Amino acid sequence: MMDFIQTVVSGIAVGSSYALMGLAMVLIYKTSEVVNFAQGEMALISCFMTYMVLEYHGFSFYVAFPGGLVFAAFLGFFLEFAVLRRAKEPNVLGMIIITIGLEMILLGVVSWKFGADPKTMPFPISPWDSVALGAVFVSALEMLTFVVALTVMVILFLFLRYSKLGVAMKATQQNQMAARLMGIRTNRILMITWGISSVVGCLAGLLIAPTTMQPYMMWDPMLKGFAAAVMGGMTSLPGSVFGAYIIGIIENLFGGYVSIEFKSVVAFAIIVLVLCIRPSGLFARHYVKKV
Amino acid sequence: MKGKGMWVLFAMVALVFGFQTGTMAEEGVTDTEIHIGQWGPQTGPAAPWGSVARGTDAYFKMINAEGGIHGRKLIHHMFDDAYNPAKTKAGVKELQEGIGMFAWTSGVGTACGLSVKDYLMERKIPWIGPSAGSLHWITPPQKYLFAVYPLYYIEAKALCRYAVKEMGKKRIAIAYQNDDYGKNGLKGAAEELEKYGLELVAQVPVEKADTDMKPHVMKMKKANADVVLLWVTPVHAVRIVGTSHAMKFQPQWMSTSTCSDFPLMYKISKGLWQGVIAATFGELPDSDNALLQKYKKDAYGKFAAKGERWGLFFYAGILFSEPLVEGIKRCGRDLTRERLVKELEGLKDFKGIGGKISYAPLDLAEPYKSRQGQKEVFLVKCLEDGKYEKLTGWMRIE
Numbered sequence: 216m217m218d219f220i221q222t223v224v225s226g227i228a229v230g231s232s233y234a235l236m237g238l239a240m241v242l243i244y245k246t247s248e249v250v251n252f253a254q255g256e257m258a259l260i261s262c263f264m265t266y267m268v269l270e271y272h273g274f275s276f277y278v279a280f281p282g283g284l285v286f287a288a289f290l291g292f293f294l295e296f297a298v299l300r301r302a303k304e305p306n307v308l309g310m311i312i313i314t315i316g317l318e319m320i321l322l323g324v325v326s327w328k329f330g331a332d333p334k335t336m337p338f339p340i341s342p343w344d345s346v347a348l349g350a351v352f353v354s355a356l357e358m359l360t361f362v363v364a365l366t367v368m369v370i371l372f373l374f375l376r377y378s379k380l381g382v383a384m385k386a387t388q389q390n391q392m393a394a395r396l397m398g399i400r401t402n403r404i405l406m407i408t409w410g411i412s413s414v415v416g417c418l419a420g421l422l423i424a425p426t427t428m429q430p431y432m433m434w435d436p437m438l439k440g441f442a443a444a445v446m447g448g449m450t451s452l453p454g455s456v457f458g459a460y461i462i463g464i465i466e467n468l469f470g471g472y473v474s475i476e477f478k479s480v481v482a483f484a485i486i487v488l489v490l491c492i493r494p495s496g497l498f499a500r501h502y503v504k505k506v
Numbered sequence: 507m508k509g510k511g512m513w514v515l516f517a518m519v520a521l522v523f524g525f526q527t528g529t530m531a532e533e534g535v536t537d538t539e540i541h542i543g544q545w546g547p548q549t550g551p552a553a554p555w556g557s558v559a560r561g562t563d564a565y566f567k568m569i570n571a572e573g574g575i576h577g578r579k580l581i582h583h584m585f586d587d588a589y590n591p592a593k594t595k596a597g598v599k600e601l602q603e604g605i606g607m608f609a610w611t612s613g614v615g616t617a618c619g620l621s622v623k624d625y626l627m628e629r630k631i632p633w634i635g636p637s638a639g640s641l642h643w644i645t646p647p648q649k650y651l652f653a654v655y656p657l658y659y660i661e662a663k664a665l666c667r668y669a670v671k672e673m674g675k676k677r678i679a680i681a682y683q684n685d686d687y688g689k690n691g692l693k694g695a696a697e698e699l700e701k702y703g704l705e706l707v708a709q710v711p712v713e714k715a716d717t718d719m720k721p722h723v724m725k726m727k728k729a730n731a732d733v734v735l736l737w738v739t740p741v742h743a744v745r746i747v748g749t750s751h752a753m754k755f756q757p758q759w760m761s762t763s764t765c766s767d768f769p770l771m772y773k774i775s776k777g778l779w780q781g782v783i784a785a786t787f788g789e790l791p792d793s794d795n796a797l798l799q800k801y802k803k804d805a806y807g808k809f810a811a812k813g814e815r816w817g818l819f820f821y822a823g824i825l826f827s828e829p830l831v832e833g834i835k836r837c838g839r840d841l842t843r844e845r846l847v848k849e850l851e852g853l854k855d856f857k858g859i860g861g862k863i864s865y866a867p868l869d870l871a872e873p874y875k876s877r878q879g880q881k882e883v884f885l886v887k888c889l890e891d892g893k894y895e896k897l898t899g900w901m902r903i904e
Binding site for chain 2: 426
């Protein structure tokens with residue numbers, strides 16, 4: 216029984232980083248219907264910049280981390296403004312291809328600038344210290360990630376529902392032309408969305424980096440975050456978080472009791488299943504655009 | 507008209523003779539140059555092993571700076587295959603058919619090497635020192651393929667032997683990468699333990715995409731292992747040791763040479779690598795071995811790029827190429843592929859910065875003897891700050 220509880224708790228722990236990535240992807244999708252495949256690498260470069268400031272320039276952790284988040288925000292602004300907005304006759308597929316291109320460029324920049332040797336981010340909490348709840352172990356860093364993921368979800372949820380900017384974001388997604396006619400500067404809204412999304416992704420990266428850092432570290436969390444978002448319906452913030460935890464738990468249970476070899480791919484099998492039964496995901500209300 | 511006809515005849519004769527001289531000389535060898543090819547991941551997930559090819563490059567530059575070999579310079583053609591076998595194959599073909607390599611050296615990765623093994627062997631192109639300890643290089647043995655890297659299989663045997671005989675351990679488990687690399691370790695460990703009437707108490711496969719190691723650690727903890735062999739990548743190894751630490755499971759960790767770069771492992775594990783025992787195939791980075799010191803001064807010191815670290819992988823690129831250089835030296839000016847094979851087959855207890863290297867004339871019944879050069883490893887323990895403690899001398903595993 217203890218094994219089962221440990222497996223479930225471990226699943227929740229690993230689900231938190233997927234949840235943050237899922238939230239970041241949902242944000243951009245909500246406003247522009249673009250799946251941002253550069254999400255992981257945007258977080259990656261922000262993390263490596265934070266690492267650079269910490270390790271090479273000797274800044275304190277309390278300066279470097281907020282600095283990293285600010286960098287992430289500006290990176291998001293910049294990419295939307297300088298790259299995506301410049302696309303001629305943009306359509307969703309074209310935009311997605313652009314994000315894949317960005318992903319490769321950012322990955323290349325990080326590999327070139329920082330090399331491929333694995334690194335580890337200095338962090339006040341060791342990723343290998345754990346808290347024992349009876350016979351169940353949870354690492355302190357995982358608890359922190361869990362709290363951060365839920366907090367970010369609640370803040371974003373409230374922000375989108377009750378703030379003016381949040382409502383403007385929703386309006387932009389539903390009908391850009393109408394939103395513009397209502398006086399919303401949709402370009403600016405898109406830029407801000409990219410900034411916020413980049414910050415959320417960076418938070419996920421910064422919480423993964425104390426374990427090990429290398430150019431490919433965001434690939435798996437990004438894919439799993441994307442899977443979680445798809446499961447939750449791509450537009451639902453709580454849905455993507457819920458999806459992330461479900462994926463984390465099922466993955467761990469599958470690894471523990473069925474086959475450890477196929478642990479990593481089981482997430483994608485679940486998605487196929489979910490999409491067969493509920494094509495719009497578990498949480499999204501089916502939204503049909505009228506022509 | 508007559509004049510024109512003479513020109514055509516002259517051109518044809520020149521062409522015929524031109525072709526003849528082309529086919530007579532050995533491919534990749536001119537009066538002043540020897541062309542050697544090598545692949546290695548400079549980008550992608552295996553990029554930390556990219557320093558192998560850069561090590562070879564610095565080594566060849568050092569030789570050239572000292573006058574080359576019998577008046578010929580070594581021209582090193584290295585390309586980045588990103589640890590992707592499809593790219594390895596394309597790159598090897600391009601260099602071989604475009605420029606023409608005399609031989610190939612090192613080359614990181616079992617899968618990458620396997621993708622070009624048949625291509626090189628069918629064309630009778632020598633390939634020396636694949637940078638992976640796979641059994642594939644010698645099963646079946648090939649006339650033109652000379653392995654240097656001691657097999658992962660014998661590293662596992664050496665570690666198990668030490669664990670059982672010197673440390674008195676009985677409950678040994680293994681976490682292995684679910685591919686050829688990991689399975690070689692698994693095979694060696696199982697075979698060695700069988701000799702002592704023991705079995706592996708847990709065999710836990712690790713997929714390259716796995717990031718969460720808790721299910722893996724739980725399996726080993728449940729099996730109550732007191733020694734765990736790690737046949738995985740450095741990043742996975744650190745994650746397993748770290749997760750185990752968090753779950754209060756602390757066996758004796760043992761690992762393969764791919765995780766024996768202690769300064770790096772100590773740093774990325776935040777000190778948890780201390781106490782880990784690993785097998786290794788070359789002199790230690792701070793060893794006072796005269797030859798290693800010379801390489802450090804003349805190859806690394808003069809030709810390594812800025813920011814390059816003097817680590818095991820870097821000088822492994824030298825170690826894997828030493829037999830090739832020795833073979834070329836022994837050929838003299840008369841350098842052909844057949845002669846090189848003959849000279850390599852004559853190497854007996856050749857000593858560079860690794861263990862002793864010997865080959866023998868090709869014998870299909872004796873793959874290990876005829877084509878596995880280095881059969882020795884020694885064991886080291888990681889101390890504070892990633893320093894090395896030598897636990898054994900060279901252990902010869904037959």
